[in-house]
Amino acid sequence: QVQLVESGGGLVKPGGSLRLSCAASGFTFSDYYMSWIRQAPGKGLEWVSYISSSGSTIYYADSVKGRFTISRDNAKNSLYLQMNSLRAEDTAVYYCASEPPSGYYYDYWGQGTLVTVSS
Amino acid sequence: QSALTQPASVSGSPGQSITISCTGTSSDVGGYNYVSWYQQHPGKAPKLMIYEVSNRPSGVSNRFSGSKSGNTASLTISGLQAEDEADYYCSSYTSSSTWVFGGGTKLTVL
Numbered sequence: 001q002v003q004l005v006e007s008g009g010g011l012v013k014p015g016g017s018l019r020l021s022c023a024a025s026g027f028t029f030s031d032y033y034m035s036w037i038r039q040a041p042g043k044g045l046e047w048v049s050y051i052s053s054s055g056s057t058i059y060y061a062d063s064v065k066g067r068f069t070i071s072r073d074n075a076k077n078s079l080y081l082q083m084n085s086l087r088a089e090d091t092a093v094y095y096c097a098s099e100p101p102s103g104y105y106y107d108y109w110g111q112g113t114l115v116t117v118s119s
Numbered sequence: 120q121s122a123l124t125q126p127a128s129v130s131g132s133p134g135q136s137i138t139i140s141c142t143g144t145s146s147d148v149g150g151y152n153y154v155s156w157y158q159q160h161p162g163k164a165p166k167l168m169i170y171e172v173s174n175r176p177s178g179v180s181n182r183f184s185g186s187k188s189g190n191t192a193s194l195t196i197s198g199l200q201a202e203d204e205a206d207y208y209c210s211s212y213t214s215s216s217t218w219v220f221g222g223g224t225k226l227t228v229l
Contacts, residue, residue, distance in 0.1 A: 035218070044122070045157070045165065045208050047218040059216050095164060104212040105155035105170040112164060 002026040002108045004096050009113030016086050016117070022079040022096030022110055030054075030074040033099040035106065036081050038092035038115075048094070049081065053101065064090075086117045123148065123209055123221035130227040136197040139224045141209030142190060147219055149190035153212035156185060156194045159223075160205045168207075169194060196226070204228040 008020040020036070036048040049070040050059045058070055069082040079096050093114050097106035124142040131137040141148065141156075148154055154172045157165035167176050169185035172192060182197045192211070196203055209221040 037220075044223040045159075045210075045220040047210075047220060050218070061217060103170055104151070104153035104218075105167060105210070106157070106165075107167050107170075107176065109164040109166070 004108055004110035006096055006110045006113035009115045011116045012086055013119050014087060014117055017084045018115060020081040020094055020113060024077045029077040031101055034079045035097050035099060037095045037097055040092040088117050091117045123211060123219055125209060125221035125224045128225045130229055131199045132229045133199055135199050136195060137199060139194045139207055141192040141221045143211055144190055147211040147213040148192050150214055151212050154187060154192040155210045157208045158205045199228055201228050
């Protein structure tokens with residue numbers, strides 16, 4: 001069955017960095033587009049970043065542009081999010097989600113990893 | 120990238136039908152048939168319920184249906200059940216090649 005497992009979250013000071021990972025299994029990872037989506041405590045969902053199946057096309061939300069970098073390694077069935085210059089407002093549960101080649105929607109989600117930015 | 124507009128809360132009794140609206144602009148909801156809906160129970164990851172405005176993934180009850188008119192999409196749940204109590208989010212692709220979510224709607228089954 002399809003599994004997306006995020007890791008790498010934790011407590012970091014403002015201005016610090018963190019790298020999130022998402023391990024995929026149960027589907028042909030290299031065929032799927034992938035995104036990171038976050039949810040601040042008690043708040044709604046916010047799309048963060050997208051990467052195409054080959055990694056050639058990447059988009060970011062304005063709120064993270066210039067600070068976050070999305071990447072993937074299809075040989076390792078893994079998705080990454082490098083987060084730099086972290087701010088308190090980046091505190092959230094970060095989900096990785098898969099997007100099928102034919103659609104603009106998220107068919108599978110990981111369980112999420114919590115990132116807390118605080119001094 | 121303004122969030123799509125959803126009512127903060129809706130409620131209904133078991134067996135009734137409810138509708139959750141999701142209002143955007145011609146640059147997102149109105150411009151594409153790429154609206155999707157997600158259900159999220161407390162402490163859980165979101166789950167896809169409707170994609171491309173009105174399509175149901177395999178395994179999702181046919182009590183869930185979606186539609187769109189102009190810049191507003193809607194999710195209707197018929198025959199309300201206790202297990203439907205959750206937060207619901209709409210999402211749309213946008214003309215900026217980004218994605219936007221609604222603020223979320225808390226469904227209470229009375």
